[in-house]
Amino acid sequence: MARDFQSFLKQLESAGELKRISVEVDPCLELGAIADRVSKQPGGGTALWFEKVKGSSLPVVMNVYGSYHRMAMALGVDHDPCGLDAIGDRIEHFLQEAMPRPGSGFFDKLAKLPMLAQVSGWTPKTVRKGACQEVILKGDEACLSKLPILTTWPEDAAPFITLGMSHVRHKDGRRNMGLYRLQVHDDRTLGFHTQLHHDGARAKTGYAPGERMPVAVAFGGDPALLYAASAPLPPFISEVLFTGFLCGEGVEMVKCVSHDLEVPADSEIVIEGWVDPGELRKEGPFGDHTGYYSLADDYPVLHVEAITMRKNPVFPATIVGRPPQEDAYLGLATERIFLPMVRLFLPEVVDMHLPPGGAFHNLAVVAVKKEYPGQAQKVMNAIWGMGQMMFTKAIVVVDADIDPRDMNEVLFRVTSNVDPRRDMLYTEGPLDVLDHCSDRFAFGSKVGIDATRKNKAFDGFKREWPRDLVFPEEILTRITQRWMEYGL
Ligand SMILES: Cc1cc2nc3c(=O)[nH]c(=O)nc-3n(C[C@H](O)[C@H](O)[C@H](O)COP(=O)(O)O)c2cc1C
Numbered sequence: 047m048a049r050d051f052q053s054f055l056k057q058l059e060s061a062g063e064l065k066r067i068s069v070e071v072d073p074c075l076e077l078g079a080i081a082d083r084v085s086k087q088p089g090g091g092t093a094l095w096f097e098k099v100k101g102s103s104l105p106v107v108m109n110v111y112g113s114y115h116r117m118a119m120a121l122g123v124d125h126d127p128c129g130l131d132a133i134g135d136r137i138e139h140f141l142q143e144a145m146p147r148p149g150s151g152f153f154d155k156l157a158k159l160p161m162l163a164q165v166s167g168w169t170p171k172t173v174r175k176g177a178c179q180e181v182i183l184k185g186d187e188a189c190l191s192k193l194p195i196l197t198t199w200p201e202d203a204a205p206f207i208t209l210g211m212s213h214v215r216h217k218d219g220r221r222n223m224g225l226y227r228l229q230v231h232d233d234r235t236l237g238f239h240t241q242l243h244h245d246g247a248r249a250k251t252g253y254a255p256g257e258r259m260p261v262a263v264a265f266g267g268d269p270a271l272l273y274a275a276s277a278p279l280p281p282f283i284s285e286v287l288f289t290g291f292l293c294g295e296g297v298e299m300v301k302c303v304s305h306d307l308e309v310p311a312d313s314e315i316v317i318e319g320w321v322d323p324g325e326l327r328k329e330g331p332f333g334d335h336t337g338y339y340s341l342a343d344d345y346p347v348l349h350v351e352a353i354t355m356r357k358n359p360v361f362p363a364t365i366v367g368r369p370p371q372e373d374a375y376l377g378l379a380t381e382r383i384f385l386p387m388v389r390l391f392l393p394e395v396v397d398m399h400l401p402p403g404g405a406f407h408n409l410a411v412v413a414v415k416k417e418y419p420g421q422a423q424k425v426m427n428a429i430w431g432m433g434q435m436m437f438t439k440a441i442v443v444v445d446a447d448i449d450p451r452d453m454n455e456v457l458f459r460v461t462s463n464v465d466p467r468r469d470m471l472y473t474e475g476p477l478d479v480l481d482h483c484s485d486r487f488a489f490g491s492k493v494g495i496d497a498t499r500k501n502k503a504f505d506g507f508k509r510e511w512p513r514d515l516v517f518p519e520e521i522l523t524r525i526t527q528r529w530m531e532y533g534l
């Protein structure tokens with residue numbers, strides 16, 4: 047079901063998930079401080095529609111994705127605890143179906159035809175007209191001061207665009223869409239903060255210095271697009287195709303007005319421009335999702351050629367900072383949606399949790415069914431070699447029966463089951479470029495903590511391992527039945 051961003055906002059409003067703020071608010075710090083406070087409410091608060099933003103005629107929306115419920119609504123699934131898991135299950139099912147059955151030849155291929163038809167239904171479709179081009183500003187008219195761009199933290203270098211989805215095309219034709227912040231250098235130029243390890247940064251390697259790599263930054267469109275832009279997809283999967291998979295229908299794309307990249311036709315706003323791979327400029331500092339100001343560094347520059355928009359667009363923004371905030375729920379969606387893919391390579395992994403306090407990359411808790419010696423270590427090493435999970439600084443492995451989301455339980459097992467010298471695995475490797483505490487840029491050490499119960503067969507544990515404290519089921523049932531009688 048294709049939905050545009052504003053119909054999604056209406057859907058949120060009718061569900062009591064969006065509040066309108068009608069008094070005038072300042073895009074410099076005030077909006078950020080409000081969204082920070084609301085997003086930290088238990089469960090993530092509501093989405094916020096700021097109707098009157100100082101210095102601009104456009105409204106700003108924030109915290110749109112900032113709860114489990116809204117995240118599930120954005121991806122068109124139920125919000126019960128399993129809604130997002132259902133997407134992961136769909137991926138798993140699809141991958142299994144795609145595998146050839148041994149020895150089944152022609153009939154197997156025939157059986158897969160409906161699946162191929164389904165995939166072609168997810169591919170983006172080019173259309174001639176898009177709502178995102180109802181208003182076209184070119185040349186001197188295409189100035190960034192027409193947009194209500196926020197300064198979220200007091201020591202930020204400048205205002206930053208935070209929820210723009212940047213479309214680029216690799217020289218070999220592959221399209222990539224990613225969520226990268228954009229610093230306002232001046233009215234016609236932006237900092238293009240594509241970090242070293244991301245596909246977005248790799249795209250420019252195919253272009254020669256002095257050449258213009260076209261870029262288009264789109265806002266809004268189907269709410270699933272933003273999730274896809276943040277998702278750690280492998281380089282060969284297009285985020286727009288993945289959105290088609292999520293929505294069950296291909297995204298309608300329209301050609302830009304100043305170059306031949308395509309953007310989702312029903313976007314709210316599109317900034318078109320180009321990057322010269324040979325040009326770098328200082329970017330940052332910026333109050334970041336690490337909970338600190340990320341340090342200034344050299345990044346590419348995006349020169350604005352055109353800004354197109356709907357007649358009455360809304361401008362989406364977020365604030366990142368000390369967790370939990372809105373982006374915690376994007377991370378949570380990734381945890382649930384990508385778990386089946388992790389399990390494809392690591393079938394012993396039963397469950398996984400990336401706690402928001404670990405700011406995406408710093409901590410992963412993995413529940414594992416042990417079947418042979420060294421399995422906890424094998425899982426750690428594999429995770430450190432897997433896509434963007436390579437950044438994980440600490441991995442805690444618990445037994446399959448432990449809920450990795452129950453932090454009290456995890457702490458209990460980490461402190462009681464771990465002999466520190468024996469059960470910690472230290473290694474080193476790539477770190478997120480935003481990590482500030484390692485001695486070297488983007489490189490540092492990692493620790494794996496094996497908090498599983500130890501036994502003789504797998505761990506060579508020579509003493510007897512004590513048994514967990516549990517009441518028999520019948521006692522638990524009895525006290526539940528008699529609870530009123532106890533007067534408690
Ligand atoms: C709110 C938010 C802001 C982000 N800002 C940046 C950024 O400025 N630069 C960056 O490289 N990645 C940023 N990311 C992470 C990327 O969007 C994410 O890693 C994505 O998978 C990268 O896709 P790619 O590999 O296709 O480039 C941000 C993520 C979120 C949720």
Ligand SMILES: [Mn+2]
Nearest residue numbers: 222245279281
């Ligand atoms: Mn990508």
